[in-house]
Amino acid sequence: MRTRPLKVALLGCGVVGSEVARIMTTHADDLAARIGAPVELAGVAVRRPSKVREGIDPALVTTDATALVKRGDIDVVVEVIGGIEPARTLITTAFEHGASVVSANKALLAQDGAALHAVAEANNKDLYYEAAVAGAIPLIRPLRESLAGDKVNRVLGIVNGTTNFILDKMDSTGAGYQEALDEATALGYAEADPTADVEGFDAAAKAAILAGIAFHTRVRLDDVYREGMTEVTAADFASAKNMGCTIKLLAICERAADGQSVTARVHPAMIPLTHPLASVRGAYNAVFVESDASGQLMFYGPGAGGSPTASAVLGDLVAVCRNRLSGATGPGESAYAALTVSPMGDVVTRYHISLDVADKPGVLAQVATVFAEHGVSIDTVRQQGKDGEASLVVVTHRASDAALVGTVEALRKLDTVRGVASIMRVEGE
Amino acid sequence: MRTRPLKVALLGCGVVGSEVARIMTTHADDLAARIGAPVELAGVAVRRPSKVREGIDPALVTTDATALVKRGDIDVVVEVIGGIEPARTLITTAFEHGASVVSANKALLAQDGAALHAVAEANNKDLYYEAAVAGAIPLIRPLRESLAGDKVNRVLGIVNGTTNFILDKMDSTGAGYQEALDEATALGYAEADPTADVEGFDAAAKAAILAGIAFHTRVRLDDVYREGMTEVTAADFASAKNMGCTIKLLAICERAADGQSVTARVHPAMIPLTHPLASVRGAYNAVFVESDASGQLMFYGPGAGGSPTASAVLGDLVAVCRNRLSGATGPGESAYAALTVSPMGDVVTRYHISLDVADKPGVLAQVATVFAEHGVSIDTVRQQGKDGEASLVVVTHRASDAALVGTVEALRKLDTVRGVASIMRVEGE
Missing domain, CATH: 3.30.360.10 (Dihydrodipicolinate Reductase; domain 2)
Known part of the structure; x- marks a missing residue:
């Protein structure tokens, strides 16, 4: 086993970050065995340096996250700050200064994942983020x-x-x-x-x-x-x-x-x-x-919680450290299919619609006609009357969201429809 | 993207193997994009060469699996033959001739996993086997x-x-x-x-x-x-x-x-x-x-089936091919903890025991005494009589398997116990 440790910089030391630091310390031998080299916590960037953080050497704590990721000797930056900035700039800077990155930042990945992957790839570094989706669940x-x-x-x-x-x-x-x-x-x-x-x-x-x-x-x-x-x-x-x-x-x-x-x-x-x-x-x-x-x-x-999220971060940390040792990188962004992302109107599913209607003859026929005119086929209808008013529950066959929206707009214009109480999609059938 | 293809040898072309070959052909472009180089089916070793295999070039089919894995230009051997031999020798030979291996062979991995991992490591090659456990489920x-x-x-x-x-x-x-x-x-x-x-x-x-x-x-x-x-x-x-x-x-x-x-x-x-x-x-x-x-x-x-198992094989194939391209290997055997594997007697759990007993006074006291003598604590007892016979259902607290076995042996020796109808462990509580 290599004896020179891999150096890890931790950005953020809240619920997840402190748990990452704790496991890195208490499971140091296990992690070293799994990676093939020891890992060392080389710095922890926080906003409030005065807060007492059990188990973390105060000498490692800094408020200057930028200087930490720019040090040049950091192998892996673990970003658990969350939010867009300063996380985005710090991750980009980390790649440019030779580090790979493990992040738990779903907002940032969802917004700027492609750009971050591009910087990682340009610098031949890893960007892993298992913890960003569904906490500890390997997904x-x-x-x-x-x-x-x-x-x-x-x-x-x-x-x-x-x-x-x-x-x-x-x-x-x-x-x-x-x-x-x-x-x-x-x-x-x-x-x-x-x-x-x-x-x-x-x-x-x-x-x-x-x-x-x-x-x-x-x-x-x-x-x-x-x-x-x-x-x-x-x-x-x-x-x-x-x-x-x-x-x-x-x-x-x-x-x-x-x-x-x-x-x-x-x-x-x-x-x-x-x-x-x-x-x-x-x-x-x-x-x-x-x-x-x-x-x-x-x-x-x-799907959340400090320990489960930390477990996902550490799984990534082990993988990224192993990649560093072998000089390789893991799978980067895979966007080769480049399919069109269609708008909601194109989604096809079933709908459960509750209407408040006047309880008089011909209402069901009127409502059914509106559905038919918009090409939305009805599966079942249940009508329940009370004091001159009635509720009508319509469950449709599969139809596009656009067709459903058009149907509902037209229904609202009917004199006999007092209101659309709820529209709920039906999935997983 | 690299244009020279990675060469794959398929050992076995039954339900799983033919599905692997089919997906390699029909999804060739996708696989190439995900790997970063095309993959080519370079040979298929079978037992019955005369069988018609739709979509597989007959020129690739051979009965000489050993010659196929010894060719020297094979990047990855996919072993879906199953059983111990000839699979074990073929996999070992494949490593020695420069190939990495993807296997779906649970029996072989369970029996000789350590030895196979050692050969893989000695030759700096990958051994992946996601398909060996629970089919398509990534585990x-x-x-x-x-x-x-x-x-x-x-x-x-x-x-x-x-x-x-x-x-x-x-x-x-x-x-x-x-x-x-x-x-x-x-x-x-x-x-x-x-x-x-x-x-x-x-x-x-x-x-x-x-x-x-x-x-x-x-x-x-x-x-x-x-x-x-x-x-x-x-x-x-x-x-x-x-x-x-x-x-x-x-x-x-x-x-x-x-x-x-x-x-x-x-x-x-x-x-x-x-x-x-x-x-x-x-x-x-x-x-x-x-x-x-x-x-x-x-x-x-x-957990089984040709397509799900093939999906697991292909996931491994993509990973192994990516490793080949980057000159790295994935995680090998990790046995550093080297914990003791204890015998069944040390397992601690709860038990549900059904006894057929004589329906007369003192039986329950006798039975309870046997449990107590063996240190097995009773949680609940349910007795049901019928025509001079009775059934007695005992649910225990947690106890070692050894203690339970001793208890049951002693129970069988009691004159009032006609038989032990069933012993079932209770898990997941």
Whole structure:
């Protein structure tokens, strides 16, 4: 074994960073055996240097992250700061000064993954980021390596633990959204400002990364259709139960039937209780992958948390260190397929639509005519009357999002339709 | 991109091999893009050369596998023959003549993995075998790369599709073992001679491979305790239901509480219906991994079949070809931890024991005394009488296998115990 250690610079020392540092220290012998050389924590860049960090030599701590990545003797920079800047500039600088990079930064990878890969490649360095998607669940490595000889057609996943906790709670207790969110906040599953989670921004970033890797095509955050789950109601869960379904916030990346374009989207959807994703409880994540040769695979585990995320970072760190020792680099960006990323209007799926309508003769015929005029075929209709008003639940066959949007617009213009109570996509059938 | 192709020799052209050849041809451009150079099928070794093989140039077909691996211009040998010989000699010869190897051969890897790794390393070549365990499910790569910075404590898996199909059928229909086996055979899920599957030999080989990788310790097939599932009865399933459990044939690899030894075993066991493995249906496989930092991960998918296995082979082929191009090798055997592999007697778990006893006063006291004398603590007892006979179901707290075996021996000697109807371990709690 080589005795000269590989030097690691840690950018950020919060929940994940401190756990990375702790494992690097406590499992030093194991890591050395797995890598073939010892690894040494050479510096830790933080914002608040005065904070006491157990187990970390204060002499290693600095507030000057730029100087740390420019040192020139750093083998691997581990970036766990998050956000776009200064992370982007620091990673770029690290590549230019000879380091490879392990990052857990989903927002940055989703927005600027292609540019960062280009800098890594120009400098013949590695950029690994297993921790950016679904925490400890090995997902990026299986997708870009294990399935490298296969053709992925769909990735369907629960990639945000906070929203899954909330939806699971609503499903199992009948609670409303706010009540379930309050509990998630009290238990530490939701942040004080839960916007990034509940509005689907976090999941959309992960969807962009997953779609890019799965389809060998650049997919940016802006390409991902995004709809949050704050408007899901207890009534929606009751409707889902009637359908033998539950509701999950899903990230869905799909290859179109013609194979030449892809879509990526995040929204709440009904999925059948028999689907493996339906039984993913609490804050767990799971990603379902469908491919030509492998059929259906699922990867399940904790999607967040300091230790699981640190495990993913360390797996990458071992791989990158091994690459350094052998003078090689791992798989870089694979965007050769360069498929078209289609807009949401092109997505084809089924819909569950609840309408409040006047309870009088001819209403169903009017509504059915609107669906027919827009080319949306109806699978089932259920009507329930109450005091001159009625609710009409329509479940459609597969139709494009554009056709559905047109249908709903036209429905809203009917005098007999008092309101569109909810529209929910039906997936995983 | 390099234009000179990498040359691949295929050993075996059955269900898996022909699918590998098919995908190599139909997805040639994709593979070239992912590897960075084209791959060319340079030879196919078969036993029956006269058989028509669609899509394979007859000029490539040979019966002389040895000459093929000795050619010297082969970059990668794909071995999908199975069995110990001639596969072992061919793989060794391939390494010695400059090729890396991708294998799907679980029996060989379980028996001679260490020796093959040594030859690979001596020749600075790769030995990859994702397809050897759980078909298309990426499992070996996640274990040896993604979790390379983590400490795995337990691997608990359904790694044989045939037996899972049979047990699932027994569970859902109340069928007996023979009836369910007959259906599995009729549907092609079981072979004409199902011994390797139903007696747990196949699962034991996979357990040896998984334990070796998970614990960085050599674990041979002989180290794995093995018990088949041919004696599981409808009555056992009824007992399991009473416990809120189902029955699965599990491969279980565990690190002992002291961290210094490991065990590996295959046997039927009760697991709670709430455990993610309980809902793995039909011929699917799933492997549950528990580690220090990641917590609980699960990998799920088709465990066998030509296409899924071919997908795993091709993922390895891409990785090995990329390594060839960069002049590097991937992770080799990692056995540095060299933990003791303990015998079955050291395994600690819970037990569900059904006894046929005389229905008279004092029997329960006698039975309870035997358990106490062997240090096996009882959790619950359920007694049911019928015509002077009674059945007694005892569920224990955690105890060593050695203590349990001693208890059962002593129970059999009691006059009041007519017979031990079944002993089933309870796992996953």
